[in-house]
Amino acid sequence: MAPSLSTTSYALLSLLVIDGGTDEGLTGYELKQRADRTLRFYWVSPAMSHIYTELDRLSSHAFVRADEDTTGKRTTKHFAITPAGREALQSWLHTSEHEFPVLKHPIALRLMLGSMMGADEVRAMLDSYEEALVARRRELEAVREMLGDRDAVAYPARVADWGLAFFDSEASTIDRIRDSL
């Protein structure tokens, strides 16, 4: 029976497929950087310590191979996905339930209590959210630009576009709500 991993585990495995190269693999540290750049926009970016934990688990299932690099004084580990890992990912893609997205939206949550905040404070909250949104959008735009229109990354590019569309939708919702106050 296929051991069932958390979605985050599969997400990390996905990063190893996409960014891990053919053989070299990535260190836990590098994996964290990739997660911060991309995964965070439509999943989460796990804490460093969590990444190492998941890497251990993936390793114990032989879904990744850990190559120790001892050229320097300190040994660093590079993790690469194994054939078994690819298989596990495949079967996850094919057979698992496709859960509905979960949106945890603290701004919307607070907006629900707008009558306890007052219009001014609501406006201030929306303003600061819009600012944060613009900043995030810029980061994702940079990622999108790096992807370009290469065939090899057509799917990641679509995901990035999805994220950009989400941000745009948020921005226009903010505008509409502000007008309604």
Added chain:
Amino acid sequence: MAPSLSTTSYALLSLLVIDGGTDEGLTGYELKQRADRTLRFYWVSPAMSHIYTELDRLSSHAFVRADEDTTGKRTTKHFAITPAGREALQSWLHTSEHEFPVLKHPIALRLMLGSMMGADEVRAMLDSYEEALVARRRELEAVREMLGDRDAVAYPARVADWGLAFFDSEASTIDRIRDSL
């Protein structure tokens, strides 16, 4: 010092403000129903057992008052927010960090690996997501209709509209991606 609660705790407190009436309050079971109807669209709907746990915690801080109803054979507890609870909620609204929304999007996550799935399977995945989306939208529409345009629930109505806009944005993104395959 104000004890810091989890966001979910504040969310439940919010439901007690909005749906809890002046004095009667809600049972844990009723709270779960409200959460399933509204909270779930922009936060989460906690498990029953978790709601009881949070209610105990809120009770221990005197943010809610538990009134035992012993008219039947079994005592049921109705929870109502206290003045101290309102204050805690206020200070949470005013002083806390306004965190950025988190979107956990398993469909987008899988789409990233579209090249491992093949166009047909990607299409099937998008189709089934669209179906689920339509169903969710209908549920939220029903909530929105119940709110109507009463002043008292103008803010919850805005939040519901926000959710509907999100669903619409998702639907049009799906269309765009399908066309690009």
Added chain:
DNA sequence: TGTAGCATGTAAGCCGTTACATGATTGA
């Protein structure tokens, strides 16, 4: 020479879920 970034881990603890256990009430 010092500091920012690279790199790896352990421990404690919170948040939240599922599984389990129990029983009352309502209506077909």
Added chain:
DNA sequence: TCAATCATGTAACGGCTTACATGCTACA
């Protein structure tokens, strides 16, 4: 009378974070 719904909880455990601990490497 049987099933669905109302109603309340405990126990075990998974996932993930923060805090802590350690040390190398490059470069200004």
